Amino acid sequence: MNITVWNENVHEQSIPRVTEIYPGGLHAVLADIVKDEAQGGQVRTATLDQPECGLTEEVLKDTDLLLWWGHCAHGSVPDEIVDRVYKRVLQGMGLIVLHSGHESKIFQKLMGTTCRLRWRDETYERIHCCMPSHPIAQGIPEHFEIGVEECYSEFFDVPEPDELVFLGWFDIGEVFRAGCTWRRGYGKIFYFQPGHETNQSFHNPYVQQIIRNACRWAAPTASRDELWSAHIDPTLEDVRKGVVQPEDKK
């Protein structure tokens, strides 16, 4: 499995604290977290400042799982690149969207909603697991402490998750559906809320474990090239007459 970690990589250029906490940038740290999940495959990073955002047709075609971190520069990702990622997800590529990636164009496009929420900086967060049997929760306790994080709170304008795995509690009276899954086409999507650029969440062992578990869960188990409607031919009657084989055996 080939994994690509996409990071906007903008805060890293202007806020020293970001690279102090996450040396080499968030993409470098995330790539390190997931490096063993590729299981012999490649772990790449890609950033906004690269040609085609580092997400050329070639790179995406060769990517089975994409991680996405973005925040202040969502609008700078060209629609053409967004469409390209969108098609790959529908074809089967897994997608893990982290923290402020909730308002990225690609997440909004896949959700079909605004993905808006309510937010405030520098609060205290605890994560609770409300679906302990989910593979993404493997090895994660009933609840654990994130510590200082940016508060994200409801109403989180996303379609009802296929699976709600984690809930976030914030000391200022707020709560959030912090870990959610959806399927789109042949692709699996996981959104996870902790991960502000000036907080320590990606150094939390449980957060790291969740991201690694999500890599395994979102790994493609099927894929397709075609994304359009098809005429039914042959019919079952034709198949039963033995004259032709069903489409899937062609």
Added chain:
Amino acid sequence: MNITVWNENVHEQSIPRVTEIYPGGLHAVLADIVKDEAQGGQVRTATLDQPECGLTEEVLKDTDLLLWWGHCAHGSVPDEIVDRVYKRVLQGMGLIVLHSGHESKIFQKLMGTTCRLRWRDETYERIHCCMPSHPIAQGIPEHFEIGVEECYSEFFDVPEPDELVFLGWFDIGEVFRAGCTWRRGYGKIFYFQPGHETNQSFHNPYVQQIIRNACRWAAPTASRDELWSAHIDPTLEDVRKGVVQPEDKK
């Protein structure tokens, strides 16, 4: 629509504060809250100390919607009565389970799980709405203050809700899926967490509105008598030949 409010009515006999807060008992107060939802029908109350728990075949047959509050005497409800209520839900009767009713035999039987949770007395609760388009959330703000309540927290061992409408935030670091819906057979079920016998939640106007909304949502829109498998006869071929009418037109 005929509504029956069932209350264990046990704390009322031994803890003066309960009837100070809820004069006449929780059943009297709940019956008053929903009295306009029957729209010309009857609103009854039934309690554990009555013959057959007040839930005779006759009463249940004549009940379209049942509210359930119980706590310390779940085990005193005979299995025969539980089975009776169970069948009525599967036939189409709506069911609203309140607060500590989460560990009632009837709720456990309909859920197919333990319905266990984590709990602690005398905490502060705020309710958030995470599905504002749901009819049970009509007229309810994004979030509102419950104030002092018993804390219920995850992991709440219920099947994944068909719809998660409300989340509860508690000041001691806890969070709960506080308002959930499920369908069982032809019946609709709503569980709502606030409502401890020594707290004021049932006097909260938003809580009252939620319970009233839930009455409308859970009202039967279809019903059936039979609860067993049936042989398919006629087949579509028979129907198309015009010889017989489909089962549903008999």
Added chain:
Amino acid sequence: MNITVWNENVHEQSIPRVTEIYPGGLHAVLADIVKDEAQGGQVRTATLDQPECGLTEEVLKDTDLLLWWGHCAHGSVPDEIVDRVYKRVLQGMGLIVLHSGHESKIFQKLMGTTCRLRWRDETYERIHCCMPSHPIAQGIPEHFEIGVEECYSEFFDVPEPDELVFLGWFDIGEVFRAGCTWRRGYGKIFYFQPGHETNQSFHNPYVQQIIRNACRWAAPTASRDELWSAHIDPTLEDVRKGVVQPEDKK
């Protein structure tokens, strides 16, 4: 409640059989089916050939529920109009998408998928209900005969429905999730498969009943203007100090 019926109205101009079956066009027939659901409100029609497709800001602002029928001219609906409808759904407007509307831009945008399927003309369809307690199934038998319809079959590339109400059976060996609901933002969406322009489905009393039920189900119960993220202010601590009121009471 004001209802607007949108119809592409293209086949009506070139295929005489369409207006023979549906005099005045599909929009006229659909408007007649739902006319009692507005309950004192207005039932309008709008078509592709009108200025701004008949869906001006003014019309949409005044629309609580939109029905959508389109087929061969999906690409002719300007993106600007699609965005306008999209925002209204997220603000709370109900949307009922019929038959070949599955590949309309607006449905694809709200689903976040291709909405592709497999299809073939002139087959025989029967509809089964797999969620009889749903309000959209009220008054509908366990199954009923559509007769000749266009076959739509799986894989239907939509997000897993929030509720799967109807399944379609086709004599050529195919099956389809024929009646599905989703929520997007504050809006409720229902998709229903029967309704090919040269078949009789919209004259079927059960199909008509389903569409009318869907109008009631999708009617807005809440709405909003703002579609963007908001800073949390005041915090719960501020609220509890009594200094300020929560946002929702402002």
Added chain:
Amino acid sequence: MNITVWNENVHEQSIPRVTEIYPGGLHAVLADIVKDEAQGGQVRTATLDQPECGLTEEVLKDTDLLLWWGHCAHGSVPDEIVDRVYKRVLQGMGLIVLHSGHESKIFQKLMGTTCRLRWRDETYERIHCCMPSHPIAQGIPEHFEIGVEECYSEFFDVPEPDELVFLGWFDIGEVFRAGCTWRRGYGKIFYFQPGHETNQSFHNPYVQQIIRNACRWAAPTASRDELWSAHIDPTLEDVRKGVVQPEDKK
């Protein structure tokens, strides 16, 4: 992982055709199908005629995944054994229920519904996949031919599946949610419809693949012993003071 295959093993004693088609009984054939999924663990069989139905406390404690086939003797499984299996599922054991197991006591107890359906013998079935990205669908085509099977049709009285993976089409005008998943407690459950004792379905390579995929999907990823509510202690405040560790670290 240790797998136990439970079979009623009653038809095998009276209908010669059953053991002609499935030599050694259905349990033997099913055990052979899943033998490589234990990955070094044990694959056992257990039958109704054994002491305690072959499902002693010891056997169940040592079972990670249970397959269940039953039909005419559901009533002969003692409630005590059913409770034992029920608790193990809630503790994390996976459960795969096959064909006529839909009306077994254990499946009904976990579903909280009657699990009734409509049925007829000797029809022709085709299976369609409506969630190709699900791991249980890995390697399975869009649709495939079962051939002669017992028809099971809607309304199938189960809770709305967490995931609907397969749909069954039957030539007599019927359709069925043929492959469904649910979570209960810490356990994962998969129901699959084909598998009548006098038909060939368990010799179908795709059916075998689905059952094997289901073993991997339902394998426990978490488990628990306790099935009851717990007092919250310490609170977050206690934890943050550093005096105590959260419950999960004890």
